[in-house]
Amino acid sequence: MFSVDELVVYPAQGVGKVERIETQEIGGVATELIIVRILSNNVTLMVPVKNARNVGLRGVYTPEQADEIRVYLQDRTDFTGYSGQNWNRRYREYSEKLKSSDLRDVAYVLKELILIGKDKELSFGERRLLEQAMGLISLELSFALKQDQAEVKKSIEDLFADILHAKDAENEAEVD
Structure with missing residues (x-):
């Protein structure tokens, strides 16, 4: 699991920073989301926690x-x-x-x-x-x-x- 302020990488978008982790209701279902701001273009992504690894969200390389x-x-x-x-x-x-x-x-x-x-x-x-x-x-x-x-x-x-x-x-x- 990722934490707030952690640097992460979203495929094809690049390095971003986890701004917050929150729960929103989507289609009547409470969904936990990781809110990531991509550093290169200031785009905000909302990634469901349960799908984060499936979409390729990962930590920055060592x-x-x-x-x-x-x-x-x-x-x-x-x-x-x-x-x-x-x-x-x-x-x-x-x-x-x-x-x-x-x-x-x-x-x-x-x-x-x-x-x-x-x-x-x-x-x-x-x-x-x-x-x-x-x-x-x-x-x-x-x-x-x-x-x-x-x-x-x-x-x-x-x-x-x-x-x-x-x-x-x-x-x-x-x-x-």
């Missing part, structure tokens, strides 16, 4: 789990790329993974899109998914590691510096 995510991001052995898949199918697959309560699934999307972007221009939808994945991961890791989100984002980008800098150099060469 520093050890955050380090595991960083190691996972560096490991490129599971990169599947875009072999034979059209962008629409990838988009649906990645969108589903971003809704996962497992941050490793979100990290998978981030890693895949950065690596795909090495070889081809990402579509608008893919760029949005990349931004969403980066935001979800960098925010949670910033709380887990007690670091500024911008620092965490920079450290993640540094993991892919070889790819991102090569892409920048390629773009500069096209301009010249």
Whole structure:
């Protein structure tokens, strides 16, 4: 069970803070709810206590789990790329993974899109998914590691510096 003021993660929404736990009557039935305010966009969610785990509500990762995510991001052995898949199918697959309560699934999307972007221009939808994945991961890791989100984002980008800098150099060469 979660407690008031605890930081939690709601899939696809990100890190939030439990504001209160209250009972409301819904459809004539008294229902205990966890009221969570998402920190990145100030949205308030009402999650039934009995369904909290089922919908993926969980605590923020520990520093050890955050380090595991960083190691996972560096490991490129599971990169599947875009072999034979059209962008629409990838988009649906990645969108589903971003809704996962497992941050490793979100990290998978981030890693895949950065690596795909090495070889081809990402579509608008893919760029949005990349931004969403980066935001979800960098925010949670910033709380887990007690670091500024911008620092965490920079450290993640540094993991892919070889790819991102090569892409920048390629773009500069096209301009010249």
